[in-house]
Structures are given as C-alpha cells and as structure tokens.
Amino acid sequence: MAKGDKLYFKALKEASKNTEIGxxxxxxxxxxxxxxxNSKAQYALATWYLYGKTVKKDYKVAVELLLDSSxxxxxxxxFDLAVCYENGFGVKKNTKKAFLFYSKAILLGEKQSIYEVGRCYYYGIGVNKNLELASVYFDIARLYGIET
Structure with missing residues (x-):
C-alpha cells in the first residue's frame, strides 16, 4: 500500500455516502x-473537479491535479490529461501534448489509449498522419477488446 492509501479509500467511502457539493x-x-x-487521491480529486462530483466543476484545478498525478x-x-489537451478543457488546446499523454498512458498500461493513439495517427491529431501505424494500434486495441 502506498502512503495515503488508507485516507484515499476512506475518502472514497465517505464520498459514496454523500455526493453533495461541499x-x-x-x-x-x-x-x-x-x-x-498519493497519486490516486490526486487523480480522484481531479475527476471530482472534471465532473463536478462533491466539488464545483473546475477544469483548471482538475488539470493541475492531473499534471501532479501524471x-x-x-x-x-x-489519459484524462490527454483528453483535456485534445479538447481544451482547462488548458489551451494542444493536440501534440494530447498525443504525448496518450502515448505515456499506453506505456503505463492504460489500454484505451492504444485506440486513441491509433486514432491520432489515423486523423493526424498531434502527429503526422500515418495509416500504417494507425492500423497497428487499432489491431492491438482490438486484441484488448477495445472497439475501433
């Protein structure tokens, strides 16, 4: 167990009892x-700010927490940071950074990012368009049961 995990799990338990803001x-x-x-706690709080769960929605605060956790x-x-950069949630839209964070997420074991990197190669989002590489990523995504 990482430092702060007990507090993290206790916080999630408390939040599940009461979803009121504040x-x-x-x-x-x-x-x-x-x-x-605790990076899991940072990530959890970031998602609360992304979706307005327990706290008021605030993309900028969410991005700060996502950066710390990443x-x-x-x-x-x-992964969520990549989505923020791709869509301009709480940050200036930056497809190159989005591609880089999707790629980092893959290396850390996040499977949905395999499809997202393939999509980036397919459409040329943050990277030069490359249909061959897109096909490779889509094939790997399908191996993991990710719809392409």
Whole structure:
C-alpha cells in the first residue's frame, strides 16, 4: 500500500455516502492523502473537479491535479490529461501534448489509449498522419477488446 492509501479509500467511502457539493469530510480526507503525495487521491480529486462530483466543476484545478498525478506516473491521469489537451478543457488546446499523454498512458498500461493513439495517427491529431501505424494500434486495441 502506498502512503495515503488508507485516507484515499476512506475518502472514497465517505464520498459514496454523500455526493453533495461541499462534503467537507470526504474532501478533507482526500486532501490529507494528497498531502502524502498519493497519486490516486490526486487523480480522484481531479475527476471530482472534471465532473463536478462533491466539488464545483473546475477544469483548471482538475488539470493541475492531473499534471501532479501524471508526474507520479498515474496512467489514468495521463489519459484524462490527454483528453483535456485534445479538447481544451482547462488548458489551451494542444493536440501534440494530447498525443504525448496518450502515448505515456499506453506505456503505463492504460489500454484505451492504444485506440486513441491509433486514432491520432489515423486523423493526424498531434502527429503526422500515418495509416500504417494507425492500423497497428487499432489491431492491438482490438486484441484488448477495445472497439475501433
């Protein structure tokens, strides 16, 4: 178990009981886990800000937390950060950064990113269009049961 995991799990349990915005107990627990550099807690809080769960939706705060978590190699944070960069959620739209974060997410084991990198190669999103590489990524994605 990583530092802060107990606080992280306790925060998630509290949040599942009460989804009201401003549920300070769950938020306080999550913040304590983040203070212990827990990347899962950082990612969880980032998603709360992305979707307005327990806190008011705030893409900029979400991106800051995703960046912190991605530095600690959280594959889900890398994926969501890629989505933010691709769509301009909380950051200036930057398809090159989106491609890089999808690629990092793959290397960390996030499977959906395999399809996303293939899509980037297929359409030339943040990278030069390359149908051959797109096909390779789509084939691998299908091996993992990801619809292409």
């Amino acid at each position: 549920d300070s107990n769950a938020l306080e627990l999550l913040q304590k886990a983040i203070d212990k550099n 530095v600690q190699n959280n594959e889900l944070a890398c």
